[in-house]
Amino acid sequence: MKLTIAVGTKNWSSWSLRGWLPVRASGLPFTEHYVRLRHDDTEVEVKKVSPSGLVPLLTVEDGGERFQVWDSLAIAEFMAEIAPAAQLWPENRAARAKARAVAAEMHSGFPALRQQLSMEFARHMPGVTPNEGTAKAIARIVSVWEQCLAESGGPYLFGQTFGNADFFYAPVVSRFHSYDVAMNGAAKAYADTVWHHPFMREWLKASAQEVAEGVV
Numbered sequence: 019m020k021l022t023i024a025v026g027t028k029n030w031s032s033w034s035l036r037g038w039l040p041v042r043a044s045g046l047p048f049t050e051h052y053v054r055l056r057h058d059d060t061e062v063e064v065k066k067v068s069p070s071g072l073v074p075l076l077t078v079e080d081g082g083e084r085f086q087v088w089d090s091l092a093i094a095e096f097m098a099e100i101a102p103a104a105q106l107w108p109e110n111r112a113a114r115a116k117a118r119a120v121a122a123e124m125h126s127g128f129p130a131l132r133q134q135l136s137m138e139f140a141r142h143m144p145g146v147t148p149n150e151g152t153a154k155a156i157a158r159i160v161s162v163w164e165q166c167l168a169e170s171g172g173p174y175l176f177g178q179t180f181g182n183a184d185f186f187y188a189p190v191v192s193r194f195h196s197y198d199v200a201m202n203g204a205a206k207a208y209a210d211t212v213w214h215h216p217f218m219r220e221w222l223k224a225s226a227q228e229v230a231e232g233v234v
């Protein structure tokens with residue numbers, strides 16, 4: 019099986035990070051197709067690979083079959099299906115249902131936080147005061163993290179494995195880091211653990227290179 023994931027500019031593209039993490043964590047070989055966002059040729063270049071005009075998008079070639087999986091949550095589900103050993107969703111049915119709800123809440127919510135604290139993976143952007151919507155989103159996210167960690171015992175939301183539910187909050191961890199969002203206790207320990215995970219370090223290295231090259 020050949021897997022190709024199209025991703026956008028890594029410093030900015032939170033959705034790309036959400037789609038890339040399950041592919042990276044699957045342990046399966048894959049290649050990346052990189053598209054530069056917010057550039058003159060972005061629309062044309064994204065449309066060449068993605069009919070929706072959005073990234074991430076996963077192209078699967080398997081024998082004579084070739085198909086595309088667009089949307090980060092669909093990619094997370096597909097990777098869990100083809101790489102069961104990676105345990106991208108928890109094994110326990112109730113925990114798995116909850117992990118899906120946690121990921122879906124991020125996937126469909128928190129617009130104020132996304133807008134005000136846009137992802138700047140490799141940048142430190144202190145001095146932003148969260149507006150009312152962003153403050154509510156931060157409080158809700160921290161409470162979801164605290165509840166999951168208390169139930170699972172951590173260090174990740176559903177226990178020992180850095181999995182799909184964590185991947186959906188990985189861009190939030192980056193935002194909290196960039197904008198100095200204050201946390202303490204279990205939520206802070208969780209954010210630190212995710213921020214220092216080797217996959218996040220890989221994404222940081224690429225994002226920092228984009229900053230150094232002046233493309234973001």
Ligand SMILES: N[C@@H](CCC(=O)N[C@@H](CS)C(=O)NCC(=O)O)C(=O)O
Pocket residue numbers: 026030031032033034037055056060061064071072073074088089090091
């Ligand atoms: N719901 C989609 C959202 C994907 C999305 O909005 N991607 C943005 C990048 S983060 C995009 O491709 N924007 C096109 C552009 O910036 O031109 C998903 O989960 O994959």
